[in-house]
Amino acid sequence: MTDLTSLTISQASKRLKAKEFSAVELTESYLSVIERANQTLNAFVVRNDDQAREMAKASDVKLAKGEGGTLEGIPLGIKDLFGTRDVHTQACSHILDGFKPRYESTVTQNLWDDGAVMLGKLNMDEFAMGSSNETSYYGPVINPWRNAGSNQALVPGGSSGGSATAVAARLCAGATATDTGGSIRQPAAFTGTVGIKPTYGRCSRWGIVAFASSLDQAGPIARDVRDAAIMLKSMAGVDAKDTTSVDMPVGDYESAIGKSVKGMKVGIPKEYRIDGMPEEIEALWQKGIEWYRDAGAEIVDISLPHTVYALPAYYIVAPAEASSNLARYDGVRYGLRVDGNDITDTYEKTRAAGFGDEVRRRILIGTYVLSSGYYDAYYLRAQKVRTLIKRDFENVFNDGIDMILTPSTPSAAFAIGDEEMAADPVKMFLNDVFTVTVNMAGLPGISVPAGLDKGGLPLGLQLIGKPFAEEDLFQAAHVIEQAAGGFIADKWW
Amino acid sequence: MSVDIDTVKRVAKLARIALDDEKASTMQGELNTILGFIDQLNEVDIDGVAPMTSVVDTAMKKRKDVVDDGDRAEDVVANAPEVEDNFFMVAKVIE
Incomplete structure (x- = not known):
């Protein structure tokens, strides 16, 4: 019999509906793989075996009757940032010790309504702050990819590192993730998976632990473009509980796949050619340009001056x-309480004990830039610069550009405990140099695996679309996927 | 701009995070690295530019001013470290 965990969501769905195997069998396959692999990879922080079996059983009842949603019986991993009723939801922070919400996030509820099965909660950087998954209270996640001939453990990227590793190592069929500055696309690029951050407002943020509310968006990490399209369709939609969610119909993303990109105008921004970028990334970008040219798209040099x-x-x-x-x-x-002499002392001691270094640093920076006398110099100025960044994109889209092609990251995955990054917080920030513009402008962006570097590590290309043009991104991402092929890590774990 | 050690301690106080002298000194270096990076923004000409308030052009949604949820005190306090009769319990605040 086929290893059921090798099937994509779309393959598994077809075969579940054809009753070639049951949802319980599919879920059991994943549970046994997680049992064997998770100690090494540390992707799941909580396993949800009993509830997963119950959900799979319920799916089988529906499937037997020829009913069921688009994700009926499909086992997913859920990033620990999503509120899941009566299940561990701690943003991988010590300060949320023991937290089990009495509610379900809208995005995960949408997935359960469509029949998906929850395998467990996935590791992440604490409060989604980080680009390597090393700030998690539950320890780092290991990338299933390693340099050829090396045993050195690499990071899967972050903050959705658990999601990326779980999908790449086939510990789940697909995973939810969130992206505030690159937290879906950078880990997807580091693990040879597909990750899309939709337009701000496309998915409800309700019930997701908030990091930066004007930037946060949920999206999927999946094995291929089609699976990402299937998952996003389920996750997206307007929600009365999030006033920033947008009341527009959700596209039929899957049907966009396979459509020709002939005549599409693909912009290549010169500002994304940065100093010190490895030649391989530049070469990969050129390859992407060739693929689009061969597919009949028009390549146009553009400028986004405030990048x-x-x-x-x-x-x-x-x-x-x-x-x-x-x-x-x-x-x-x-969550956590550390008792002090009085209420202020309790606050201070609790927060000192509960937050890790990265979170503490960011809270202090945030408090400083908002404090009296500095607000105009920092926060107000940044919001004005943000207007200019968004205007750059509006200008090129108004000039007729349909989408923008860039590398996803300035490097491939790096080692756990990288000393330079540990010593200089700004070095770690630079991981997001190509992805963060998209959050600042609220646009959709997708990372697609496009090749391997000389060490055999995956690299991704990013497509940036117009607001709510997710369909265009799936259509165009498929061109890269067709040309580059899929990438699967050799199993060592 | 850079911050001195007293500013770091003042900001930590505002943020309600206890910081001992050693931590404050490490934090000072790290914050100054980040603030140094941020300082590039001073190069940008922002004259006449409006600050961003919403990244997507939408009209503010309004809802009817009615009670449509509530009466869930037990759910609200379910995760609190210390609870009595559906109240959050803290050390005495008023003498």
Whole structure:
């Protein structure tokens, strides 16, 4: 019999509907793979075996009657940032010890309504702050990819590192993730998986632990473009509980796959050619350009002049919003409490013990830039720069560009415990140099595996679309996928 | 701009995060690295540019001013470290 965990969502769905195997068998296959692999890879922080079996059983009842949703019986991993009723939801932070919400996030509820099965909660950087999954209270996640001939453990990227590793190592059929500055696309690029951050407002943020509310968006990490399209269709939609969710019909993303890109105008922004970028990334980008040219698209050189300012502006806006969002962790209402001499002392001791170094740094930066006398110099200026970043994109789209092609990351996956990055927080920030612009402008962006570097590690290309043009991204991403083929790590774990 | 050690301690106080002297000194270096990076924004000409308020052009949604949820005190306090009769319990605040 086929290894059921080798099937994509679309393959498994067809065969479940044809009753070639049951949803319980599919879920059991994943549970036994997780049992064997998770100790090594550390992708799941909580396993949900009993509930997963129950959900799979319920799917089988529906499938037997020829009923069931688009994800009926499909086993998924859920990033620990999503509120899941009565199940561990801690944003991989010590400060949320023991937290089990009495509610379900809208995005995960949408997935369960379509029949998906929850295998467990996935590791991530604490409160989604990080680009390597090393800031998690539950320890780092290991990338299933390694350099050829090397045993050195590599990071899967972050913050959705658990999601990326779980999908790449086939510990789940697909995973939810979130992206505030690149947290879906960078880990997808590091693990040879497909990750899409939809337009701001496309998915409800309700029930997802907030990091930076004007930037956060949920999206899937999946094995291929089609699976990402199937998952996003289920996750997306307007929600009365999130006033920033947008009331527009959700596209039929899957049907966009396979359509020709002939005549499409693909912009190549010169500002994404940065100093010190490895030649391999440049070569990969050129390859992508050739693929689109061969497919009949028109390649146009464009300029997005404020690109370089996106990352510094992000490191004002995101910490500022985080310092406000994370004020609620006070030791009174949920999670950890460290008792002090009085209430202020309790707050201070709880928050000192509960937050890790990266989170603490960002709260302090955020508090500083919002504090009296500095607001105009930092926060207001950053929001003005953000207007200019968005305007850059509007200008090129108004000039007739349909989408923009860039590398996803400035490098392949790096080693766990990289000393340079540990010593200099800004070095770690630079991972997001190509992805963060998209969050600042609220646009959709997808990372697609496009090749391997000389060490055999996956590299991704990113497509940036117009607001709510996710269909265009799936259509165009498929061109890269067809040309590059899929990439699967050799199993060593 | 850079911050001195007293500013770091003042900001930590505002953020309600206890910081001992050693941590404050490490944090000072790290914050100054980040602030140095952020300083590039001073090069940008922002004259006459409006600050961003919403990344997607949408009209603010309104809802009817009615109670459509609630009466869930037990759910609200379910995760609190210390609870009595559906109240959050803290150390005495008023003498």
